[in-house]
Amino acid sequence: MIQVFGGKIADNEPVINIQSDGGIVEVTTRKGRYKARSLIITAGAWAPKLLKHIGLDLPLWVSLAYRIPYFRD
Ligand SMILES: Cc1cc2nc3c(=O)[nH]c(=O)nc-3n(C[C@H](O)[C@H](O)[C@H](O)COP(=O)(O)OP(=O)(O)OC[C@H]3O[C@@H](n4cnc5c(N)ncnc54)[C@H](O)[C@@H]3O)c2cc1C
Numbered sequence: 620m621i622q623v624f625g626g627k628i629a630d631n632e633p634v635i636n637i638q639s640d641g642g643i644v645e646v647t648t649r650k651g652r653y654k655a656r657s658l659i660i661t662a663g664a665w666a667p668k669l670l671k672h673i674g675l676d677l678p679l680w681v682s683l684a685y686r687i688p689y690f691r692d
Pocket residue numbers: 632633634635661662663664665666669687
């Protein structure tokens with residue numbers, strides 16, 4: 620869907636920094652930098668770690684609720 624609107628998927632490119640001057644957001648990855656007027660972060664359980672350095676302390680944490688065993692022959 621994002622590609623229909625001109626977006627680009629940058630796979631296998633971890634985000635290492637996010638900065639904002641209020642108007643423009645700059646995202647730095649291991650491969651480059653991107654600028655945008657707005658940003659949607661979908662890092663799931665990793666979001667608090669990613670956002671901590673910009674002063675956002677999300678009330679989100681990972682807990683182990685269940686275990687899934689895998690068996691091999
Ligand atoms: C074993 C297991 C079974 C589950 N079964 C079910 C189920 O049956 N039904 C159900 O509804 N839910 C299930 N869940 C829960 C479900 O997987 C999560 O609720 C859902 O995946 C959360 O989606 P999300 O998009 O918020 O985060 P995620 O799916 O965790 O996606 C976050 C993405 O961000 C990426 N990311 C993180 N940091 C960075 C970074 N710095 N730069 C770039 N990318 C980054 C990660 O690689 C990941 O791809 C299960 C979870 C587990 C672990």
